Amino acid sequence: MTFLNLIELEALARERLPRMTADYFAGGAADEITVRENRLSWSAPTLRYRVLVDVSQRDLSCTILGRNRESPIFVAPMAFQRLAHPDGELATVRAAARSRATMIVSTLSTVPMEDVRAATTDPIWFQLYIHKDRGITSELVRRAEAAGFEALVLTVDVPAQARRERDIRNGFHLPTDIPIANLSNAGIEHFPAIRDDSALASYVMGNFDPSLTWRDLEQLSQSTSMPVVVKGIVRGDDAKLAVSHGARAIVVSNHGGRQLDTSITGLEALPDVVAAVDAKLDVLVDGGIRRGTDIVKAIALGAKAVLVGRPVLWGLAIDGENGATRVLDLLREELDTAMALCGAPSLANITPDLIA
Ligand SMILES: Cc1cc2nc3c(=O)[nH]c(=O)nc-3n(C[C@H](O)[C@H](O)[C@H](O)COP(=O)(O)O)c2cc1C
Helix, strand or coil: CCCCCCCCHHHHHHCCCCHHHHHHHHCCCCCCHHHHHHHHHHHCCCECCCCCCCCCCCECCEEECCEEECCCEEECCCCCHHHCCCCHHHHHHHHHHHCCCEEEECCCCCCCHHHHHHCCCCCCEEEECCECCHHHHHHHHHHHHHHCCCEEEEECCCCCCCCCHHHHHHCCCCCCCCCCHHHCCCCCCCCCCCCCCCHHHHHHHHHECCCCCHHHHHHHHHHCCCCEEEEEECCHHHHHHHHHCCCCEEEECCHHHCCCCCCCCHHHHHHHHHHHHCCCCEEEEECCCCCHHHHHHHHHCCCCEEEECHHHHHHHHHHHHHHHHHHHHHHHHHHHHHHHHHCCCEHHHCCHHHEC
């Protein structure tokens, strides 16, 4: 297993995965313009680095939701990780712990959330999809609380499932031996193949609630002791609404280009959101983060941390826990080097003037 960066590992992983799975991981909505733009956007800004700063000691720690963390790298919530490797989310959470990253476990995990939680003593977060059946939703929240998740990440950019044409073409579905482990109590843990369509799309349409409003965020934040993080915001006015309805942090995200194609990128959306929340809460960003310099730019624009998605799945597919660890370690090492080269010994030294 050799990969030198987070770009080249997709091709390696593809050799080990069925086409249906690799396309599901890589794909996005419609023409996949946002998938491409997410990646390209980070390469555009140039860095005005400082020189002759003592960078012999570098500190990658940050404070998010009031807790000090050793790294600003989070693993984005991603469904169905046992499609990548038999250990699935258990391998990912161990990899995150080894690399001092924070994992966010998806509602659509293929390992029960309690087992993922038990695999590490580090703080980890749980991502929530609100279901039409609010009994299912409150049960998920109750279980996440009981298991000791640090925060609840409410994803708000799936009022409908986008047309992901690769999944339609491949008839994307879950094999029966890989259920959605968190939903077995609800009896909706399987979605077998359906003819000429993505079974996931019909699953989402059938079960996720498209009637959600800010009131639901408020109710959710009042109903749980966990801080609620809202994921999927790309506008300053929405960020303000999130603050006033109880959010404690925001993830600026377009869902990795998997929802609204031609949507604004994280990099483009970040300054507006950061200005709108006026330091009242922490802002994180995701979408196309593949290089240490991408993280420097995100932080220079006001993000406290970043989420990385697909590369972790490719790493899992290549070599399970070790592969995912290598992905996260590479990104962390690249960030460390980029900080040295920018004359920024700590994340606090990554200031807006670093961007030309
Ligand atoms: C295969 C896959 C599954 C995903 N599943 C979820 C999910 O269950 N919940 C969620 O909030 N976001 C989900 N996402 C979106 C990611 O959390 C994240 O926003 C995105 O992947 C970041 O972009 P990147 O992959 O370019 O790093 C998924 C993304 C991928 C690639």
